[in-house]
Amino acid sequence: MKKILTILAATIAFSCSDSENIDVKAIEKIQTFYSKHIFGNEFANDSIIAQYCSKSLAQKLRDDYDNEFSDGGGYAVWEFRSNAQDGEDIHEIEKIEPLGERKYLVHYNDMGNKGSHTITVVVQGDAILFDKLD
Numbered sequence: 001m002k003k004i005l006t007i008l009a010a011t012i013a014f015s016c017s018d019s020e021n022i023d024v025k026a027i028e029k030i031q032t033f034y035s036k037h038i039f040g041n042e043f044a045n046d047s048i049i050a051q052y053c054s055k056s057l058a059q060k061l062r063d064d065y066d067n068e069f070s071d072g073g074g075y076a077v078w079e080f081r082s083n084a085q086d087g088e089d090i091h092e093i094e095k096i097e098p099l100g101e102r103k104y105l106v107h108y109n110d111m112g113n114k115g116s117h118t119i120t121v122v123v124q125g126d127a128i129l130f131d132k133l134d
Contacts (some may be wrong), residue, residue, distance in 0.1 A: 023098045026121045026128050030096055030106060033130075037077065039091030039110075044077045054122055054131040079133055080117060081110050088112035 033052050037044040049058045064076035090109050097105040099118065107116045120132035 022102065022121075022123060022128065023104075026102070026104055027096045027098070029121075029128055030104060030119055030130075031093055034080070034093050034106070034108065038080045039093075039108075044075055049075050052130055054124070054129045057129075057131055057133065081108075082113040082115035 029052065034040075036042045037048060037052075042048070044052075049061065053061065058075070061075040061077065061079065064079065065074040066072045068076065088111055090112050093106060093108050094114070095107040097107070099105055102121045102123075104119050104121070105116055106119060107114070109115075118132075118134040119130050120134075121128050122131040123129075
């Protein structure tokens, strides 16, 4: 019985540390994506989207872009932002909260307009990818 409890405790400790490790990596990835590709100047091309988004989210962003622009060929990365078109020169992540179940609430200031989105991630091999944006 003692051996079973020891194995169970080790399994729980490993699961918790694995979950915390995913949280740390996911938050870092969200922060990097926003600073470089949403609020920064680096264009989110096919390889960038593949590095950050699952195939299903990439397809949704592509479809939403195509619905907005007749020329197609892009991604609706504006969905990660507020609807602001004008405002102050402030673009920053204020806080990222882990919500559990691999969901993260991103609070940001976009041109003086505060907003938030929930990003759900999936783990595919060694990669953490954004899978859903609410």
